Amino acid sequence: MTEAGDGTTGDAPVGDDACEPGGIPPIVHAPGTKLLSALPCFVVPDVQVTADRLRDTLGFRTCFVIGDPGQQFGIVDLAEGQGFQLKSNGGAEGRRNAENHRQAIDAYIRVPDADVACTIARAAGAEILSEPTDQEWGMREFGVRDADGMVFCYGADTSEPSTSAPITIAPELVVPDVGRAAAWYQHVLGFDDTDPWGDPPVYAIARRDGVRVHLSAAKPPFEPRPNRTADDIWDVYVECEGVDALCEEVRARGAAIAREPVTQEYQMREFDVLDMDGYVICFGETADTDVG
Numbered sequence: 157m158t159e160a161g162d163g164t165t166g167d168a169p170v171g172d173d174a175c176e177p178g179g180i181p182p183i184v185h186a187p188g189t190k191l192l193s194a195l196p197c198f199v200v201p202d203v204q205v206t207a208d209r210l211r212d213t214l215g216f217r218t219c220f221v222i223g224d225p226g227q228q229f230g231i232v233d234l235a236e237g238q239g240f241q242l243k244s245n246g247g248a249e250g251r252r253n254a255e256n257h258r259q260a261i262d263a264y265i266r267v268p269d270a271d272v273a274c275t276i277a278r279a280a281g282a283e284i285l286s287e288p289t290d291q292e293w294g295m296r297e298f299g300v301r302d303a304d305g306m307v308f309c310y311g312a313d314t315s316e317p318s319t320s321a322p323i324t325i326a327p328e329l330v331v332p333d334v335g336r337a338a339a340w341y342q343h344v345l346g347f348d349d350t351d352p353w354g355d356p357p358v359y360a361i362a363r364r365d366g367v368r369v370h371l372s373a374a375k376p377p378f379e380p381r382p383n384r385t386a387d388d389i390w391d392v393y394v395e396c397e398g399v400d401a402l403c404e405e406v407r408a409r410g411a412a413i414a415r416e417p418v419t420q421e422y423q424m425r426e427f428d429v430l431d432m433d434g435y436v437i438c439f440g441e442t443a444d445t446d447v448g
Contacts (some may be wrong), residue, residue: 264370346364
């Protein structure tokens with residue numbers, strides 16, 4: 157791949173070489189940095205309609221919706237900081253993993269009790285794709301599809317069941333080479349663990365500070381469909397602390413900075429990274445008014 161296609165610059169440790177023992181220095185996070193959440197971002201025909209459907213069938217709370225119909229932006233959540241970003245652009249649709257890759261999902265939602273969550277969703281009229289089932293990887297899971305065609309997997313940890321476990325949401329990105337992508341997230345973005353599954357890997361979960369990004373293997377032929385093909389929006393929004401230090405941290409490890417840190421009018425300071433498969437990851441934190 158080219159440097160732009162890899163989402164790296166210089167001699168960034170990407171791919172097979174990044175997995176070689178002893179060849180990569182220890183991952184060191186910049187002082188003062190912390191990831192708080194990773195919100196999947198979806199381009200939908202009508203943000204308000206989607207937000208209302210997610211509220212009525214899956215219990216999402218509408219945080220806000222702004223803009224005129226067809227050109228809206230909104231955030232919905234199931235718990236504080238755990239939700240989706242939604243954008244509309246004249247009826248265009250962005251990434252839909254399940255449309256092109258039958259085994260893929262669009263987001264993974266961890267809940268305290270999968271059976272309770274399934275019962276509530278069914279009663280509210282949600283389309284249940286699969287019943288709660290214990291999986292060999294220690295999760296009890298079921299699948300749901302919403303009216304926009306997005307597929308969500310709900311899962312509860314069966315190894316440490318707890319009715320008080322927090323609700324968390326993670327994006328899933330479909331990639332042509334899970335092992336290579338997992339190495340990139342670990343050694344470029346500083347995710348401490350990627351937990352690849354399979355030989356060769358067909359799935360991985362990149363983790364940093366408790367934040368997760370799921371990576372699943374594409375069915376050939378692979379044609380990336382990042383949201384930017386439908387609208388000028390990222391695929392994942394990572395809320396963080398220490399955004400400027402984080403930008404320099406990942407830059408030093410070879411990340412392609414697609415947008416330098418900038419303070420937006422909505423009082424978030426953000427930068428964008430282009431990953432090796434063409435997805436845009438935005439990192440943002442509440443702006444310090446003393447930072448330009």
